[in-house]
Amino acid sequence: MVTLNHYLVLSAILFAIGTAGVFVRRNLITILLSIEIMLNAVNLTFVAFGRALGAADGQIIVFFVMTVAAAEAAVGLAIVIGLFRHRESLNPDSFTSLKW
Amino acid sequence: MLFYLFAAVAVVASLLVIAQRNPIYSVLLLIASFGALSGLYVLLDAPFVAVIQIIVYAGAIMVLFLFVVMLLNAPHEETELDERVHPMMHPGAVRLGAALAVALVVELVWALTEGGGESGAFNSGAVSSVNAIGRLLFTEYAFPFEVTSILILVAMVGAVVIARREHP
Numbered sequence: 001m002v003t004l005n006h007y008l009v010l011s012a013i014l015f016a017i018g019t020a021g022v023f024v025r026r027n028l029i030t031i032l033l034s035i036e037i038m039l040n041a042v043n044l045t046f047v048a049f050g051r052a053l054g055a056a057d058g059q060i061i062v063f064f065v066m067t068v069a070a071a072e073a074a075v076g077l078a079i080v081i082g083l084f085r086h087r088e089s090l091n092p093d094s095f096t097s098l099k100w
Numbered sequence: 101m102l103f104y105l106f107a108a109v110a111v112v113a114s115l116l117v118i119a120q121r122n123p124i125y126s127v128l129l130l131i132a133s134f135g136a137l138s139g140l141y142v143l144l145d146a147p148f149v150a151v152i153q154i155i156v157y158a159g160a161i162m163v164l165f166l167f168v169v170m171l172l173n174a175p176h177e178e179t180e181l182d183e184r185v186h187p188m189m190h191p192g193a194v195r196l197g198a199a200l201a202v203a204l205v206v207e208l209v210w211a212l213t214e215g216g217g218e219s220g221a222f223n224s225g226a227v228s229s230v231n232a233i234g235r236l237l238f239t240e241y242a243f244p245f246e247v248t249s250i251l252i253l254v255a256m257v258g259a260v261v262i263a264r265r266e267h268p
Contacts, residue, residue, distance in 0.1 A: 077259070
């Protein structure tokens with residue numbers, strides 16, 4: 001029988017995958033995709049808890065998270081386009097002008 | 101069991117997103133992962149979330165990503181991990197990461213076995229109608245909803261300003 005714990009474990013695994021992607025990959029677009037994986041893992045947690053508690057609030061929070069994710073994707077990709085125009089590269093290691 | 105099928109698809113697709121060198125394949129695999137998550141939302145009696153997951157996430161946000169990947173026509177990642185200079189390959193960092201990974205695995209096993217306390221079985225009462233969600237969204241959550249519209253407006257203007265060429 002599938003319980004709340006199963007969903008929480010799946011969510012933790014997905015979140016760990018997303019975190020690993022942010023740290024390991026050297027490509028700005030893949031890093032943004034990893035952030036989307038993490039946001040979706042959290043969404044799964046919200047929906048599973050909402051189901052367990054019999055409340056609709058979890059689904060409403062997911063609605064807001066998706067809105068924020070859309071805004072983040074739009075601004076993030078605009079920044080990626082600007083950076084690529086500047087350096088002809090997507091490697092985050094090549095953007096070190098602000099490093100002290 | 102449908103849960104295990106969807107969970108396996110989501111985890112494998114997410115792993116491949118991380119493993120792919122070509123960003124286009126990463127984006128397409130992430131769409132597959134979102135499809136599996138949408139199936140999980142259906143299993144959780146949340147059809148509204150499942151539908152907007154497909155429409156908004158897979159349909160709008162991922163297409164935006166795909167558009168940017170194709171627009172930039174970026175070169176593939178040059179080197180995966182340059183072990184001499186990469187700070188992630190510092191011995192202390194590797195040891196800390198291994199410790200954290202072991203801790204995570206122990207916690208996951210503990211949560212799935214009897215040690216995790218009450219099993220968290222789902223009760224029968226689930227709120228799944230779009231009617232109830234919409235009613236809650238426009239009464240109790242009306243203020244966050246309106247703030248969201250401002251957020252979208254700011255993001256829209258910001259994206260246009262950032263991506264614009266300074267000297268056309």
